[in-house]
Amino acid sequence: MTDARTNMRLKLPITCFILEIILIILFGVLVEYDDDTDAKKWHAMVNKSQGHSEYENEFYYRYPSFQDVHVMIFIGFGFLMTFLQRYGFGSVGFNFLIAAFSLQWATLMQGFFHGMHAGKIHIGVESMINADFCTGAVLISFGAVLGKTSPVQLLIMAIFEVTLFAVNEFILLTLLGTKDAGGSMTIHTFGAYFGLMVTRILFRPNLEKSKHKNCSVYHSDLFAMIGSIYLWMFWPSFNSAITEHGDDQHRTAMNTYYSLAACTMSTYAMSALTAHDGKLDMVHIQNAALAGGVAAGTAGEMMLTPFGSMIVGFLAGMISVLGFKYLSPILEEKLKIQDTCGVHNLHGMPGILGAIVGAVTASVATRDVYGDGMIDVFPDVANGERTASYQGGVQAISLAVTLGIALLGGLIVGFILKLPIFGAPHDTTCFEDNLYWEMPGEEASHEDQLTTVNTEEAAKLNS
Amino acid sequence: MTDARTNMRLKLPITCFILEIILIILFGVLVEYDDDTDAKKWHAMVNKSQGHSEYENEFYYRYPSFQDVHVMIFIGFGFLMTFLQRYGFGSVGFNFLIAAFSLQWATLMQGFFHGMHAGKIHIGVESMINADFCTGAVLISFGAVLGKTSPVQLLIMAIFEVTLFAVNEFILLTLLGTKDAGGSMTIHTFGAYFGLMVTRILFRPNLEKSKHKNCSVYHSDLFAMIGSIYLWMFWPSFNSAITEHGDDQHRTAMNTYYSLAACTMSTYAMSALTAHDGKLDMVHIQNAALAGGVAAGTAGEMMLTPFGSMIVGFLAGMISVLGFKYLSPILEEKLKIQDTCGVHNLHGMPGILGAIVGAVTASVATRDVYGDGMIDVFPDVANGERTASYQGGVQAISLAVTLGIALLGGLIVGFILKLPIFGAPHDTTCFEDNLYWEMPGEEASHEDQLTTVNTEEAAKLNS
């Protein structure tokens, strides 16, 4: 299996070293501690204001959420993709690599677009959460191409995707004043359609040669459940991580909690209903049960009510299972979209649903319901700069903008990744860790081991 | 294995859809955001009081504990039960389903009993923790019947158990003024004896037909350790999640931490001591080492002292291992109680121990020890409404009430579950995922795969 084209001995180190050295230089030139992380600035702030205490550092109100998001990115996404029988190392390992790169690159790109301070990017726990969010979009795209790309291709993809993510985020959040706390649009819709377009361009007509490895085994499905359940549990933290303090974070977490619970119920129902023998399908459980989190990503911070959240989650689970069952095969056969993890069903359609729910919920927002809290959720509406229905229109336009940038970006990046220099696997070696990883030996059967031991002990006794 | 009786194609979707639609309607009619999650109400509160800041939202003082509890419910319980060799999907998957249902239903039942506000149930992070707690009791009962019930039976069980849990909790916490922060009685004793009675009624005389699957294999024991260790680590958060703020949460977490550490020591000691060859048994390690958390569930918030906590944990571990070793076989043979996970040893007896320790600790509480903190731990004693020894008596009565409701409830629910319409497995197909789950293929051996690849590559080179 040694093959100069796919050999990573020089390609990967060169890519990693160049990227990291560029990152270090740019961090050295551009990045500074923000007010809450800088020893001098923070102490000056605490000393100045009487009421301001050490305990009001942003760290204490965001860091627990950050860590939950961090677990979703590294354990959640990483292990969710270990469902493939011989791609566990690649799933969790490449997830690790591109996430570690993306969060650094995202710090720079988002810092650049979110506004510099005298030529410097200021960072703290909020920028760390945003960097992890952006990384999430890259990992969603990774799910679409899982098993069919080299680590170098993935890093190249991450460079461009992080950049375009930051551009799209800037257009939505800053230019348009869109609300999208949990990223139904900026993260899920963007990541999914970007990845789907990339995998479309990288279409492999002979992928069936690796078909026998493009499936799970019993234990790999259990590993995948670790990732899935962590994503499910911490999604409330994800959606609420960067909302305003107080009721906003609290409400967003709770809405997401109920959306996910309802989604799980409809996922199990649909999974049994669409199977000819009524048996539950692990693919649905691992993925569709999470759609409720995606679909609550925009409206979760709004006054969606627990009841509204449950309806959204309920619909998201149904759509997602139906997508896995009926739409994915069509996408693959007719549109030549080989979507390994089915990200269209987990992130694509539920993301669009979430954006629509957000637009509708925004358009009916009233001061009667939000009170003085309106300023946190819809500042432009509270300030009288726009009406609620105008805000709803902006939300809808934002979805279109996101889809456009994602598809166009995926198209271009797909063609870049087609360059035959990045060490992509052959059609016969997709979904196979053996290509890029040193493989451990097979487990000697237990009986063999006992025999070995006994023989050796016997030899010892005889000597 | 297709069998109309156990086929879930219609039974499960109908149950899930009906239940979720009822939940959504009831949430729509009855449930409202509480003061800390409602945009209008929270901002009105913050504006009114000068000192009240965004940072005092309950979210920041409960949500990290909530997430730890959430991990215990979905990863902890779910993976602890994956020890069975061919029931990993059912363990983590049905755990997921019934927990997602129970937390919604518990929100309504507990909200109803905990006091409505003008006909509405108010919810926030504290109700979310309570809903997860109630779910914990259902999952304990699930452990007793694991592998022997259909998902529909489990949902039916959850409906009734959640309701009875809320009744028992209301009697204890509201009517009797019992203290039970970590639920030694309300959660563990209740869940265990309810489940034991259910499994008694569902007794299967021919269960030995599935006996060869009612055991672990090497890897399944490692998956179970993930669940076990998470339960162990986060138990301090569990017991302290809804105690009063300040010293109470702090002390409860610390007492539980030391109780668990001591329990682990006695578990290892007893496991080796009771084995004829001195070998440690994974069943003991996975379960008995957690008994210290159960046993500190009532007295953990009291001034139990670290030293007292360690004695409690030490005893709990010993009792639990002895239960697994000597009592469980007797229960199975003489009393016909087929307790798959041994919940009697992990939750039953340690729960009773915890209740007794709580009663004794309460009865010796003095103002000298608690100072002004008495009001948080024993409000009725602090207010002079009852003496400490009276409080101790109430605690003891609460244990009896809990046992009574659990056993009677389990009896009735057991008979309901016996109705032959819920798709229960046959005696020969217990502990087997194949019945309710689409099974993935077996892993092709690595050598086979290499052969395939080489053959294909050779073919390619020849062409």
Place this chain on the structure above:
Amino acid sequence: MTDARTNMRLKLPITCFILEIILIILFGVLVEYDDDTDAKKWHAMVNKSQGHSEYENEFYYRYPSFQDVHVMIFIGFGFLMTFLQRYGFGSVGFNFLIAAFSLQWATLMQGFFHGMHAGKIHIGVESMINADFCTGAVLISFGAVLGKTSPVQLLIMAIFEVTLFAVNEFILLTLLGTKDAGGSMTIHTFGAYFGLMVTRILFRPNLEKSKHKNCSVYHSDLFAMIGSIYLWMFWPSFNSAITEHGDDQHRTAMNTYYSLAACTMSTYAMSALTAHDGKLDMVHIQNAALAGGVAAGTAGEMMLTPFGSMIVGFLAGMISVLGFKYLSPILEEKLKIQDTCGVHNLHGMPGILGAIVGAVTASVATRDVYGDGMIDVFPDVANGERTASYQGGVQAISLAVTLGIALLGGLIVGFILKLPIFGAPHDTTCFEDNLYWEMPGEEASHEDQLTTVNTEEAAKLNS
């Protein structure tokens, strides 16, 4: 495999019982709740000061960090070591046992050295974090001897190592005024060189008899990745857990986050570069990618800058992979150091690097950079008691002291562990769970199970 020498039936219970009873007695005599956990003292404090509220209890500012550290100790270390194919029970199980013992013993030892209050040790969340930290050092040493020691040997090792850890920590933090928040010296360097010396003394010339089990298989490497990724994710919490409140905790977490990200990039680069076929090695990914956390353990709380942190992490990853590839074989062949987990590469060298970076960073600290925050990071420099370069010198001396105590301590403890009474495994039974654990049966192949079921069902139908 029953052998009186390695039989744990009496050895382990006697050791556990004696140790736990001593712990309980000492806790009873010496340990008290601190001001934040004691009902009376805390309420007296809250009542006295007007501004002091329930929300200022230390619990809320340390407990989330504590839980992250706790996960690192029990899941992180425990599962990282499950990479061995037949030592998963021993890895996670003995990790569990010695951690549960060590945290109790560390509470006493550290409490004794950190200063008693009228003859009493006061404990709360900060002492819990410190106890977990000390436990970390023991687990690092465990990594060096993994698979070659009995649980009794490990407990004996823990008794001495915890004691010496507390002595070294006292010398550094109290006597010398060294800064070492994340323990590059006190935890990592100490634990690594202590363990390396122990394993040197316990050198087994015939260890190749167990060689075929001293390696991983596919699934065991995935279990190990769970441990590794948790360590990686929560390392920012580890390094910041006991720094001062405010900017200090915030900055330390962020520095560590960027150090780890850069480290991951250089780890992947070096792993591919040093493999003859360019394939990534799981051992490197699991271990070397964490070196960035170790190396940021001392300077992480200083004004290292994100850019500086990334350089440190980048170097740490490179050094660590090179160590695994080229140094470990030399250590084993020439110096007879059989380091099962390669702790020298993950904790030893990166720990020394971290100590050096800390010394250099301290020596260039200026009031211009730290402002009033100087008092938190370098109190002696802020007070004018010493210059920054003197502080740097103290940091360097502290490394030497740590190495000295670790090596000398390991030497003595190694000889103690050589006593033939602790049930150490034979050379032929190392790295094998079968020796100390009841082994579950092998998994019946799925086809067999189906056959069994069908046969039984057929029999039933015929009857």
